[in-house]
Amino acid sequence: MKIFIQLVLLLALLVRLGTANEAHAAGAATCTGKFPNPITDICWSCIFPISIGGVQIANFGAQEDIPNPSSPICSCGTNPTVGLSIGFWEPARHVEVVRKPFCLVSLGGVDMDPGIAAPEAARYTRAEGDGDGGAFYQAHFYVNPVMYWLDVVSDFPCLEHGSFDLAYLTEVDPLWKDDELTLILNPEAVLFANPVAIAACAADCVAASTGFGIREMFWCAGCQGAIYPLDGLVPYHLGGVRTAALLAQRLTAKMHRELLAWGWHGQSGLCGPYFLPVMDKTAYKTQLTYPIPNTDQEAGKCCQPFGRTTVTWGAGKEYPVRGEDFAFMLFRKRNCCVGY
Template identity: 75%
Template sequence: MLSRALVRVGATLLLGLMAATANAAGVTTCQGRFPNPITDICWSCIMPISLGGGTLASIGGQEDIRNPASPICSCGVNPTVGLSIGFWEPARHVEVVRRSFCLVSLGGVDLNPGIAAPDAGRYTDGTGDQNSFYQAHFYVNPVLYWLQVVADFPCLERASFDLAYLTEVDPLWNDDELTLILNPEAALFANPVALAACAADCVAATAGFARSELFWCAGCQGSLYPLDGHNIYHLGGVRTAELLMQRLTAKMHRELLAWGSHGAAGLCGPYFLPVMDKAAYKTQLTFPIPSTGKILGRCCQPFGRTTVLWGAGKEYPVKGEDFAFILFRKRNCCVGY
């Protein structure tokens, strides 16, 4: 009897040790991969390329927003006359991660400098709904420029790959009340009527582009507010990552770290745009499974589009629960001669 009891105790301790080890491994795991520009990026998303209001090139019926109607433009105090060109520039990269300071897009590098920051987690509130929290990182990634795909094209952002923003060092990212400093208008839309309007934004984003007038909505992903890492309705990792990617981009605009570059105002250079225009971005998943397969002829999705079609099968346990996206922003430019 004593030997059996000792065996049971030993087995219990062993199982407990194995569970603790597994939990620790889950917390400390930092997986990733630098996006391969050949296989992981859907280059057709750059299109359509436009001249004025007309289309010069497009593959697979790529979606576009309105361009300046006139093909002729001018910039500067002493006007330089040029051509009005429009395209979608792959210029930013966003990753949504479980472990703080885990740089997925740099191959899974642990950058933790010893600063206390909350890791991601999923939890159930008093109503039974599953909530979640993730950290996120914002990169400057002008792929076309640093690959030298097009030489001497003045419309490309001239920068190198750079880690621009870490939410782990931002106290607003983990506090719904503190983040009201950036978006006090969120209090106006925390009601059932404003949230119900997001259904119309979801329909618009799924059919084309989200409605800029509904700036408090993130399309089918729910509410864009608050601009932090908390999600009160966790319905899958891909959907939540898409939501937080939109929030972080909106946060960059609100902090004037991201500017507008589209429309007639963008022909002569970037301009302040503190309220993000959702229709000016298309996105493509690059990790854990690059979303290069075409859905209805396209592999990039506008902000707010449902993840039901393109997000299926893109998440898997342990190594496939962090996500990275490349952002294609709309760029209108006056190419002078």
């Protein structure tokens, strides 16, 4: 009887240790990061080209651009103020993709856990063993009008005013880890969940890798896959950089759908921002700022349009433990009427 009791106690101890190890493994994700240094971590050439009307007046390294309003003259207001139509790429938003919930990588690795239960990042192995399978990450959206708070250009009316601010946490969004629940935001996703629509994204991948993606193919994320569903579940995980680039694109599209991000480009943007519930993916360029800032200029460029293949710029940007979270600066296209 005594031996039986000892065996029961030993078994209970082993179960307890196993549970503790599982809990430790579930919370094993580290929280590290770095506030982006505006001098060394941001590729300032991405603000080019600068245009007046449809004519480029400044460029550096043959930076890519989308069409601008053709006329150099514009007017805004009830009592119209006549001005010049200016176009450039404004670094104004920041997206990070993280493994540990409430880990603010872009604020130096601050663990802001308020005690709210939220799923950690995971990578799912396929039963048939044909690759890494899927993945899940949390993501955060920042307001970061870096040119304004650095006072890079004084008294320029086309810069968004504000400071670095955390705008959105997916940890408190129940739609971020539920493919079905997120249909509340994007019911049109069912129209593109078929082989034909998915295969068509190959053309968007080619376009994004040589320039900008195809605006009309709004359901495609270029070489990263599909925009839909607008959540953190990725069916094919082929490396952290690729998955992070996809989720940065999805979260930005989600912000547009929730009217937390607006359009600032084109003829409609000359006099101010406007509602754009379906994101125009050609209005954004991205630059990796963490863990390894992508400031090395390949062919004169260190930022990429949404959907560009990570093969050309993502190599060596991920490493174990401290280099498995990612942050991107978003350069958005800005057209503005600068009045006299």
